Amino acid sequence: MSHLIDDLSQCLPLERIITDPVRRLAYGTDASFYRLTPEVVVIAESETEIRHLMALAHRHEQSLTFRAAGTSLSGQAVTDGILVLLGDAWRSMTLSADGHHARLGPGVVGAEANRRLAPFSRKIGPDPASINTCKIGGIAANNASGMCCGTAQNTYRTLAGLRIMLADGTILDSEAPSSRQSFQETHRKLLQQLQAMGERVRADEALSERIRRKFSIKNTTGYSLNALVDYEDPIDILIHLMIGSEGTLGFLSQISYHTVEEHACKASALVLFADMETACKTVRQLKSTPVSAVEIMDRPALRSVENQPGLPIALQGLPDGTTALLIETRARNPATLTSQISMIEAVLSAFPLASAAAFQRDSKDCEALWKVRKGMFPSVGAMRPVGTTVIIEDVAFPLDSLAAGTLDLQALFLKHGYHEAIIFGHALEGNLHFVFTQDFSSPEEVARYAAFMDDVCDLVVKKYDGSLKAEHGTGRNMAPFVELEWGQAATELMWKIKRLLDPAGILNPGVILNKDKQVHLQNLKPMPAIEGTAGDLVNRCIECGFCEPQCPSAGLTFSPRQRIVISRDLAHKPIGPTRYTEEHTYRYYGMDTCAGCGLCSTVCPIGIDTGALIREQRAEQASTVARYLGKQAANHFAATAALARHSLTAGKITSKILGNSFVQAFSAQAWKKGLTATKVNAPKTAQASMQDEVVYFSGCAGRIFGESNGDDLPTVITRVMNKAGLGVRLPKEQEGLCCGQPFFSKGLFDSADQKAQELAEAILDACEGGRLPVVFDASPCTLRMRQYLQTKNIPLSVLDFGEFAHDTLLDRLTLTPQSSPIALHLNCSAKRLDEGDKLQAIAQACAYTVISPATVKCCGFGGDRGFAVPELNKHALRDLKTELPVDCTHGYSSNRTCEIGLTENTGIPYRSIAYLLDACSNG
Numbered sequence: 001m002s003h004l005i006d007d008l009s010q011c012l013p014l015e016r017i018i019t020d021p022v023r024r025l026a027y028g029t030d031a032s033f034y035r036l037t038p039e040v041v042v043i044a045e046s047e048t049e050i051r052h053l054m055a056l057a058h059r060h061e062q063s064l065t066f067r068a069a070g071t072s073l074s075g076q077a078v079t080d081g082i083l084v085l086l087g088d089a090w091r092s093m094t095l096s097a098d099g100h101h102a103r104l105g106p107g108v109v110g111a112e113a114n115r116r117l118a119p120f121s122r123k124i125g126p127d128p129a130s131i132n133t134c135k136i137g138g139i140a141a142n143n144a145s146g147m148c149c150g151t152a153q154n155t156y157r158t159l160a161g162l163r164i165m166l167a168d169g170t171i172l173d174s175e176a177p178s179s180r181q182s183f184q185e186t187h188r189k190l191l192q193q194l195q196a197m198g199e200r201v202r203a204d205e206a207l208s209e210r211i212r213r214k215f216s217i218k219n220t221t222g223y224s225l226n227a228l229v230d231y232e233d234p235i236d237i238l239i240h241l242m243i244g245s246e247g248t249l250g251f252l253s254q255i256s257y258h259t260v261e262e263h264a265c266k267a268s269a270l271v272l273f274a275d276m277e278t279a280c281k282t283v284r285q286l287k288s289t290p291v292s293a294v295e296i297m298d299r300p301a302l303r304s305v306e307n308q309p310g311l312p313i314a315l316q317g318l319p320d321g322t323t324a325l326l327i328e329t330r331a332r333n334p335a336t337l338t339s340q341i342s343m344i345e346a347v348l349s350a351f352p353l354a355s356a357a358a359f360q361r362d363s364k365d366c367e368a369l370w371k372v373r374k375g376m377f378p379s380v381g382a383m384r385p386v387g388t389t390v391i392i393e394d395v396a397f398p399l400d401s402l403a404a405g406t407l408d409l410q411a412l413f414l415k416h417g418y419h420e421a422i423i424f425g426h427a428l429e430g431n432l433h434f435v436f437t438q439d440f441s442s443p444e445e446v447a448r449y450a451a452f453m454d455d456v457c458d459l460v461v462k463k464y465d466g467s468l469k470a471e472h473g474t475g476r477n478m479a480p481f482v483e484l485e486w487g488q489a490a491t492e493l494m495w496k497i498k499r500l501l502d503p504a505g506i507l508n509p510g511v512i513l514n515k516d517k518q519v520h521l522q523n524l525k526p527m528p529a530i531e532g533t534a535g536d537l538v539n540r541c542i543e544c545g546f547c548e549p550q551c552p553s554a555g556l557t558f559s560p561r562q563r564i565v566i567s568r569d570l571a572h573k574p575i576g577p578t579r580y581t582e583e584h585t586y587r588y589y590g591m592d593t594c595a596g597c598g599l600c601s602t603v604c605p606i607g608i609d610t611g612a613l614i615r616e617q618r619a620e621q622a623s624t625v626a627r628y629l630g631k632q633a634a635n636h637f638a639a640t641a642a643l644a645r646h647s648l649t650a651g652k653i654t655s656k657i658l659g660n661s662f663v664q665a666f667s668a669q670a671w672k673k674g675l676t677a678t679k680v681n682a683p684k685t686a687q688a689s690m691q692d693e694v695v696y697f698s699g700c701a702g703r704i705f706g707e708s709n710g711d712d713l714p715t716v717i718t719r720v721m722n723k724a725g726l727g728v729r730l731p732k733e734q735e736g737l738c739c740g741q742p743f744f745s746k747g748l749f750d751s752a753d754q755k756a757q758e759l760a761e762a763i764l765d766a767c768e769g770g771r772l773p774v775v776f777d778a779s780p781c782t783l784r785m786r787q788y789l790q791t792k793n794i795p796l797s798v799l800d801f802g803e804f805a806h807d808t809l810l811d812r813l814t815l816t817p818q819s820s821p822i823a824l825h826l827n828c829s830a831k832r833l834d835e836g837d838k839l840q841a842i843a844q845a846c847a848y849t850v851i852s853p854a855t856v857k858c859c860g861f862g863g864d865r866g867f868a869v870p871e872l873n874k875h876a877l878r879d880l881k882t883e884l885p886v887d888c889t890h891g892y893s894s895n896r897t898c899e900i901g902l903t904e905n906t907g908i909p910y911r912s913i914a915y916l917l918d919a920c921s922n923g
Helices: 002-009 021-027 047-060 110-120 136-141 177-186 188-203 205-214 226-230 234-242 276-286 299-305 334-348 363-374 376-383 399-416 443-463 479-486 488-501 532-538 560-571 577-592 599-603 610-621 624-635 637-650 668-672 700-704 713-723 749-766 779-791 801-812 828-832 836-846 870-876 896-906 913-920
Strands: 040-044 064-067 082-086 093-095 101-104 159-165 171-173 251-258 265-273 293-297 323-331 389-396 422-426 431-438 692-697 726-729 774-776 822-824 891-893 910-912
Touching (some): 002 040, 021 082, 101 110, 101 159, 110 136, 136 251, 159 234, 171 177, 171 234, 177 188, 177 234, 188 205, 188 226, 205 226, 205 488, 265 334, 276 323, 276 334, 276 399, 299 323, 299 376, 299 422, 323 363, 376 422, 399 422, 399 443, 443 479, 479 488, 532 610, 560 577, 599 610, 624 637, 624 749, 692 713, 692 749, 700 713, 700 896, 713 726, 713 910, 774 779, 774 801, 801 836, 801 913, 822 836, 891 896, 891 913, 896 910, 910 913
Parallel strands (some): 064 082, 692 726, 692 774, 822 891
Antiparallel strands (some): 093 101, 101 251, 159 171, 389 431, 422 431
């Protein structure tokens, strides 16, 4: 091992060679139900580095497994060898002038590619449910499909070209004539063998016909043997064999797509049927109508999501056997859409429906329906008994056999005792996903699972000649059954392909093809429970990874999924030196660099907020001294704030109250950023001439971090209110008030609640029990107080300045929009308050051009994290500057510390959106 690390250090920086057990476990975990810990994890940033890794793997007889997003469900992205993670350099994206061609790096998130293609009314063909998280490398390597793409628009069918690296380090770019010519010269023998293989398959009528029939429905079991039937040019055969090869034949360094049309008009309907058979018969008739997708969901599947918001039909109390079809149709214009809906409704009218087919056209209504469908797998995982694993299998039946196959599957659930199992899937393609929970803690339970899988394979293959893997890839859990589905001749052909392209067997061995018929029962992932409040928060997590693109620390340290993985592991490690060392590592990678923004909860199908876990862990580790100092800071908050201002002005820290927290946050880092502080000077009472009043509370960050030039935030907000004809009333002794967020984020919950209660009492008094509106100027303060007031059942509403400005001030102000573009940052709390549209409307009322960079989720400042661990803020905003036009000279948001980090990392000043309103309003 040491020799391998020494050799790795010759071609990679040490910081990208990961050997400690904590990070190897965290980075080595994917969404599947298998657990293998890599020998070493490396982060690769170039083809040159990949070539070196290929050579080292041969020299040291080690395996290489490539990982993009780790949303794989079948065990194809875990390894006990060398795990290669793709760094930022693999996020390249080149689009043709008309958007009909997209050349993408394997590190591009699928949804990001579609966002860039949206102005052309185009998208990539594959549309997996995990498209907001999964990356192009995984989409291509698994030939992922999804709800609408069927078999016609997956990567195999929409492939324009590939840039690949073979196990010997050779690169082939199929779109570059010079590369093709060079490859033909250097790999003539390999190409001749592929050509001969294709000729033999096409000459074998029985085999070629079987291959065509197998791929007439969704199929990702084994290799893409259809390449040998569909193409004659050996290079075309090679690049199409790479699609769906799960990293076992080579590395995909660029994937080029022929994009497909993204229709402007869409409509969706959730239609209920009394039984599965009627629903499946309806699907067969819908196949000939202009439907884009038809998703089927059995009654247990509906039960798993029946309490989620956004459903237009009440699902609670439906009879057993009820089956739903979620239908979508798409068109270029509203008139065509109306016509298509009528055609679909005519077909539906011929069947007995348990509910009327009500098509939704509003994009938000449709999105809500599909969000519920996409969240079914994690939702079932959330309902599982603690300590069990959730498993999703993925089969396809010929469409004529869909009803019978589904009923047979349900019978197998009952036979093997999986009473909680659900079925849903892409009915138009005969593609079913079934999800169930499994306890792997005893040999008896493993044997039950093995017997069930044997029966499933016999049912799908022997009775219906379907696909054991329709779109999730073969992985480890179906590798033992490839020969059952394909037969000996076709399977031996696959082994020849593997040996031809990877003769040493270094590329993801054991995946797709495996001689061990029990491999699917080995290395099963444990899901140990975390005890206490922390466990209540995260035990439902199934490690799907949907949270990761939202997390500002993902790719720098840990993501929410990885924090939960390590928390589970540490919770069951015996106390001793090993645990102490691993806890020390986790302190930085898991706790110190968590922004606690909660954005992970907004995309998690079951709403898990990993930031809450981290706060609980900080609370557990808070020392007696820290708690005492926290209490002193809470009791003397005005003095604490004054000390912070003094420290800021002096450029040094005179106290370390709360350890790495409240005052230390305003440290030399803040001084280096050129910050100043100004005491609040807003009027204590409303101006006498003002008939209407508001109560205004200024957050402590805005009070402490004043403007280096110009008026402070309270002065500006007061002026804007006055322009709108509103008087401003402040809570009494505002300098000593705080919502408690600085304490809450450190896990000092008693002090946090103390300050929140004091503030609640002060604003209740100031607003005369709710007669006057209460406005906060910082979104995190608003969110914190709303949550506190709700928890304590205090009947008081607080408004964020952005929503108050949108709902009240815009109608009262005369605005003159500015011509120069502005940047708008929707901070995490503003997103969680769901006021993004309102802030956008304010910005658009004040400027003709507003840029809201979609690549930035959370800025990573996280209260004081931007001071304590500035690398988090820098990492989170690493792409922001490139998204802003050069003539954009001002940015706006709704939280002062976020604005500090944004200013630091872009070089342009970010301030509260109140400054924009002030600058553009008359009066």
